[in-house]
Each structure stands twice: as C-alpha cells, then as structure tokens.
Amino acid sequence: MYSAPRSILAVAVFLMSSLSGTVAFPQTVKFIRRAAEPLPVANLPLGRAPCIRESGSAVSLSYPATPARGDVKSPCDASAMSMRSVNPCNPASLTQIGCKTSRDLVQEDLAAMGKPGQKILRARDRVLEILQTENACSAWFREKDSNPADTFRTLGFEVDRNGEGFVLESKGPSNMTIFRNPYVAKVFQGDGQYATVTINTNGAFFYAMAGVVELWKEGGPISHRGPRLTNVGPYAGDTINAQMLVLLHEFGHVLDLLPADENNVDGKSVQNTNEVVRFCRAEIESKARRGALSAWR
Ligand SMILES: [Zn+2]
16 A cells, blocks of 8 residues: 655756866756655656755765755656556556456557657666576666566556756856756655656656756846756666666665665765666666667668
C-alpha cells in the first residue's frame, strides 16, 4: 500500500562554474519529499507537494550555502500532463484480468506511446539485456534483488511533458555562476516492483541541448540565451548511453541499492551516478556499440 510518506528522486543535470575557472558537475539528483497520502496511480501527477531545490551544496565544503534555493521553481509543482505506461498486471491494480506472464504489457504500452515511448523502450530493452546476463552490472543489482531483470521488467514509465526545459542560470556566493539543467527522471525511493519511473520529455533523456534562462535575484529581468549541451554522467544527452544510465540509476533507487540523494547534498547524486558508471559502464558502452553496429546493417 502507499500510505507511508515516500520520496521522489529525480535525476537532473548540474553544471557549475566559477569566475576563476570552470568546474563541471555532470549530474545531480533532486529529491522531493512528498506528503503522506494514498498513491493511486491515476493521481500520481496531481497534488504534488511544492519542491525545494537546492544548489551549491554539491560544489564543495567551500560553498555550503544553497544559493539558488527559493529562486528556482521546481518543475514538480507543475501539474503534469503525462502519458504513462502502467502495468495493469500490478497486483495493486484492479484490472489484472487477462494478465499473462508471457506478455510484456509495459513494452506494449511504450510501443504505443509514440516517439518518446520508442526511446524509452529501446533503452529499457538494452537494460534488460544487461540485467539478464552475468556481468558486473547485474551482479551489483543482485546484491539487492536476486532477479533484477524480472523486477525491472515490472517498472512502468510515464513522461512529464510539462517538465522544465531550460537551463537555469543564477548567481551563488562569491559571484559564482550556477547552471541547473532540467531534471531527467524521477522515481520513488525503494518502491520495488511496479514502481513508476517518470521521465522529463524536456530533459537530457530526450534532448542534447537546452536553452539557458538567467535568473536574477530581487525580481530582476529574466533573459534567455543560447543553448547549452546537456549530459548524464559522462554521456551526452539524448544518447542511448545516457538513456541506459538514467534507467539504471533510477532502478538503483527503486531497489534501495543507491542511497537517496536529496538535492544532491554533498554531491550524492553525482556519487550515485558515478557508482552506476563504475559497475555498469562496460555493459552500457558494449550495448551502445552493438546497437550502432546493427544500425549499419
Ligand atoms: Zn539518484
């Protein structure tokens, strides 16, 4: 049941530079605490608690403040118009009639979701291949789940079409410039089977670039500038590598294999992504290469 308070985790891309040089933090994760309430699937995008975003804490202990806090509106406040792929075989669902284990209903729903669904499906297939075989990545997930592929297969997907699509630029302490990219994906921490992964259609899962919006304190003007490249960990946005990494990262939260990374405090989101990369990089890049080869045929 869904009566306990839960948390939503989101992957976002996070870049930061200072006037004295450039320091890039390729990824952060936004952690959203949600008030306790039942979570019927149909209500998922509605009534979200206001989100607090924090920036700066990922930089180093030299920047303990959270300069962008309060200045940036979180996308999770938006009433999401979303398409979703909900597995009707979820035991919590009232519509289990006709469910057969031989059918992959999530796959069918994604296939019917149009282009976003196709991209998610492609990454999902590759991740399933990774999890179904013996390798360092699947062994890592088996620390928490003896059959991670079976659990991953139950995950539903939805897309957030109202997710933010701009890089937000703001000033932090010591005139530091902070760039916060749109969030990429989010999921409830420790949700287990039949969890729903929400992917921002305007984030780095689907786009390699995002326009920059400068935010000035004290109600100053908002100005738009040219696009910046987005990325997920070491991979450029809108690549199969990045998409696999996003799904593996979120799956790590679903299994509680990765710790919560609220607001990227102490750079935990970056650490989590690095952890996924550490165990799964070889498989991610192997699957991506294999996909590229087959595309030539
Ligand atoms: Zn995370």
